[in-house]
Amino acid sequence: MPDKKVTIQATRFDPDRDEKPRLQSYEIPFSDESMVVLDALNYIKSHVDGSLSYRWSCRMGICGSCGMMVNGTPKLTCNAFLRDYWPRPVVVEPLNNFPLIRDLVIDMDDFMHKLKSIKPWIIRKQEIPLGGGEHRQTNDQIDEFRQFSECINCMLCYAACPVYGLNNEFLGPAATALARRYNLDSRDQGLTQRLPVIADTEGVWECSFVGECSVVCPKGVDPAKAIQQTKLDTTMRFVLPFGTRE
Amino acid sequence: MIRRQALLHLLYWFAFAQGGVIAAVLIPVHVLIQGILGPLGVVPVVDRHYDTWVRVLGNPLVKLYLLVLIAVPFFHFAHRLRYLLVDLGVPAAKGAPAQAVFYGGAVLVTLVTIWVLLTTVPISFG
Amino acid sequence: MPANWWTRSRRYFLYVVREFTALPLALWLLWLLVEIKRAGDGPARYSPHGSAAFVVFSVIVLLFALYHSFTFLTLAGTIIHLRFIDRPVPASLIVLSQFALWAVASGVIAFVLIWFGR
Numbered sequence: 001m002p003d004k005k006v007t008i009q010a011t012r013f014d015p016d017r018d019e020k021p022r023l024q025s026y027e028i029p030f031s032d033e034s035m036v037v038l039d040a041l042n043y044i045k046s047h048v049d050g051s052l053s054y055r056w057s058c059r060m061g062i063c064g065s066c067g068m069m070v071n072g073t074p075k076l077t078c079n080a081f082l083r084d085y086w087p088r089p090v091v092v093e094p095l096n097n098f099p100l101i102r103d104l105v106i107d108m109d110d111f112m113h114k115l116k117s118i119k120p121w122i123i124r125k126q127e128i129p130l131g132g133g134e135h136r137q138t139n140d141q142i143d144e145f146r147q148f149s150e151c152i153n154c155m156l157c158y159a160a161c162p163v164y165g166l167n168n169e170f171l172g173p174a175a176t177a178l179a180r181r182y183n184l185d186s187r188d189q190g191l192t193q194r195l196p197v198i199a200d201t202e203g204v205w206e207c208s209f210v211g212e213c214s215v216v217c218p219k220g221v222d223p224a225k226a227i228q229q230t231k232l233d234t235t236m237r238f239v240l241p242f243g244t245r246e
Numbered sequence: 247m248i249r250r251q252a253l254l255h256l257l258y259w260f261a262f263a264q265g266g267v268i269a270a271v272l273i274p275v276h277v278l279i280q281g282i283l284g285p286l287g288v289v290p291v292v293d294r295h296y297d298t299w300v301r302v303l304g305n306p307l308v309k310l311y312l313l314v315l316i317a318v319p320f321f322h323f324a325h326r327l328r329y330l331l332v333d334l335g336v337p338a339a340k341g342a343p344a345q346a347v348f349y350g351g352a353v354l355v356t357l358v359t360i361w362v363l364l365t366t367v368p369i370s371f372g
Numbered sequence: 373m374p375a376n377w378w379t380r381s382r383r384y385f386l387y388v389v390r391e392f393t394a395l396p397l398a399l400w401l402l403w404l405l406v407e408i409k410r411a412g413d414g415p416a417r418y419s420p421h422g423s424a425a426f427v428v429f430s431v432i433v434l435l436f437a438l439y440h441s442f443t444f445l446t447l448a449g450t451i452i453h454l455r456f457i458d459r460p461v462p463a464s465l466i467v468l469s470q471f472a473l474w475a476v477a478s479g480v481i482a483f484v485l486i487w488f489g490r
Contacts (some may be wrong), residue, residue, distance in 0.1 A: 072380065097373070140458070162333065162384065165373040167340075199248045205255035207330045209447065210387045228451040235260045238253070267448070270441040273397055277437050279485045280407075281400065281430025285422035290489040296418040297490050299411050312408065314399035316401050323394040331390040335375030355402075362405055366412040 002242040006030040006082050007089035010052060012098050012103055021100060023091065024049075030082055031236045037077040037092060038066050040103075054104035056069040061218060064154030068104055069093040074156035095159040097168070111155050114171055117197050118179035123190025148181035148226055157213035157223050169202040173213035173223030176204060180226040199234045207231075258325055258349060265322025271316050302372035309363045316355035324348040393440040413418040445470040 005027050013021035026044050028237045038056055045052050059078040066077045071091050082090065098106035128135075157173035164170045179198045182188045195218040198204055214224040248256070285289030293299045302308050330349045331339035338344060378384040403421070410418060449467030453460060 046264070077429050106466060143460075162373065162377055165377065166332065166335075166337075195248055199256065201249070201254045201255055205252065205259055208333065208391065210384065211447075212387075215383065222450070228447075229453060231259055232263075232451055234248075235256055235263075238256055239260060252430075264464040265443045266440075269397055269437075270444040272481065273401070273478045274434060274437040274441055275481045276404065276485075277400055277430050277434045279482055280404070281433065282427055283452060284420070284489075285427050285430075289486050291485050293407055293420075296411070296415045296422050299418070299420075302488050303408060303411050312404075316405055319401060320398065323398040326394040327398075328389050330394070331415050332387070333388065333391070335379065355405075359405060362409050366409055 004030040004086075006035075006040065006086050008037075008044065009089055009091045010041065010044070010104065011093045011100075012052070015102060021094075021138055023093075030086060032085050035082045037068075037075070037080040037082060037090060038243065040082060040090070041077065041092065052103045052104075059077070062152065064152035067154040067156045067159070069096055069159065073157055074159040074216045076154060076156070081219055095155060097159050097161070097165040098155070106155075110168060111153070111158060111172070111174070113154065114175040115178065118171070118175050118181060118182075118194050119190055120178045122182065122185060122188045123193060124187075125189045131149055137166060137186055141186040144186070145181045145184035147221055148177045148184070149203045151178055151181070151217075151221050151223075152217065152219055156216045156218060160212040160216040162210055162212070163206055163208060167202075170206040171198065171200075174221075175226065176207075176230060177221055177223040177226040180230055183230075195234065198230055204228075204230045204234070254345075258321075258345075261321035261349075261352075262325035263322075264301075265319040265325075268314060269319040269322055276315070282349065300367050303363075303367040306369050306371070309369070313356075313359055313363060316359045317352075320352040320355045321349065324352040390439065393436040395404050396433045396436045397440065400430070400437075441474060445474060 008026045008028060009023045010026065011021045011074065012018070012024045026040075028043050028046055028048065030038055032039075036059075038059055041052065041056075042052055045054075052067070054068070056078065056118075057063040059066070061076055061079050064076070067074060068077050069075070069092070070077065070080045071085060071088075072093075074095060076093065094100050094104045094106045098108065098110070101107050104198075151174050153174060155174065158164050161170075161173055164172050176198055179194050183191050183194060204227045207224075209224060209228060211224045214222045217223065268324070279289070279291055280293055283289050284294050290298075292302045303312075328339050329346060331344075339348075378388040407421060410420075446467055448470060449463045452466050454466065456463065
């Protein structure tokens with residue numbers, strides 16, 4: 001089919017000039033069935049309007065940079081095929097629930113602070129010196145946390161979460177999933193350092209299990225499960241007679 | 247160490263989860279039998295006749311069961327409705343006064359249920 | 373975030389319905405409490421609720437109750453993680469056992485309510 005076209009409506013916002021964001025329409029050639037939304041944005045930037053701003057890097061679902069709202073749903077734009085939307089127009093907006101910097105670029109500082117607050121690294125009570133050998137793990141021990149370690153920090157789950165949308169103090173899905181990833185790791189001993197953050201008033205208790213975070217995750221992580229399991233585990237630590245109340 | 251304020255939320259959630267299980271496992275059959283089949287006369291049901299209802303209500307095990315059936319789910323309801331209000335755009339439902347009203351309401355229902363069960367029909371082992 | 377966010381998608385809407393089940397269930401249990409209280413009216417004055425409106429109300433409550441049971445027992449399966457002989461028990465098995473528990477409890481309660489009502 002010659003000259004197949006697709007309409008992209010992208011959010012434009014210049015903080016120096018615009019009062020509020022607006023949608024701008026671009027009609028571009030839909031030349032290849034394998035084109036994704038990110039390809040369309042790159043086409044616009046290269047051939048139509050070089051001032052369009054958006055984040056992207058790897059264009060293969062690894063880096064987690066290109067998350068945007070595509071027709072109202074949080075998506076990695078490198079993983080959203082135009083053929084699934086065509087011939088309808090594709091509306092591309094910045095991720096929900098985050099402050100807007102420019103066009104399709106959101107301010108991710110809040111998430112970065114939250115990510116750091118749960119100490120997403122292996123914590124040992126006593127560091128074993130390099131010469132002391134490796135920390136060994138069985139396959140079963142790895143299976144305990146493997147799915148939670150797939151998180152690429154793309155923040156789609158925060159854009160999907162109404163609880164975070166209503167209250168941005170909420171620790172949120174990805175940070176809790178990563179906290180659980182380390183808490184379940186047999187090499188880690190940092191639970192008591194993470195507990196004051198994940199089990200705080202703005203931690204897991206804020207979640208009302210909408211479950212949308214797990215639906216939109218492009219990597220098959222189940223943050224909703226991580227949060228509910230954290231609630232259960234933390235509760236059991238306190239209510240069971242042999243629980244640890246630290 | 248978890249802050250004391252957060253511990254309260256832990257207890258709310260614990261009561262919410264307990265109440266949710268009780269509500270999920272016990273309530274539908276009561277509604278079906280006592281709310282629909284009994285009034286329609288499809289089957290005989292204990293609360294359709296004074297004699298059978300009083301005889302059952304006198305049993306202390308039944309009293310204990312009814313206390314669990316009625317009181318525990320209210321901690322679940324209180325939690326859900328408070329969070330639902332927050333979801334629907336009432337941030338005040340997060341605050342301490344709202345917590346006192348909702349969970350206090352569940353405690354009140356518990357006390358009223360105990361009072362009703364103890365005063366309505368005297369305990370008998372017959 | 374606009375207060376009508378939950379009308380934007382089917383899943384958000386079903387979530388709000390799930391949370392809303394609490395209200396009809398609470399009302400029905402309050403009715404049960406009244407039904408117990410009425411047993412104190414004495415043999416002459418006691419008459420159980422039985423109007424058509426009450427049956428319709430109960431039918432609506434039953435739909436919400438079933439939705440609550442279904443969602444709660446299903447979601448609980450994703451939360452509970454048990455280990456049996458060092459292997460994690462699959463979530464589907466946990467969900468199945470919870471539905472089995474629900475069925476058994478319902479059967480026993482139905483039997484008691486009907487048997488002692490004769």
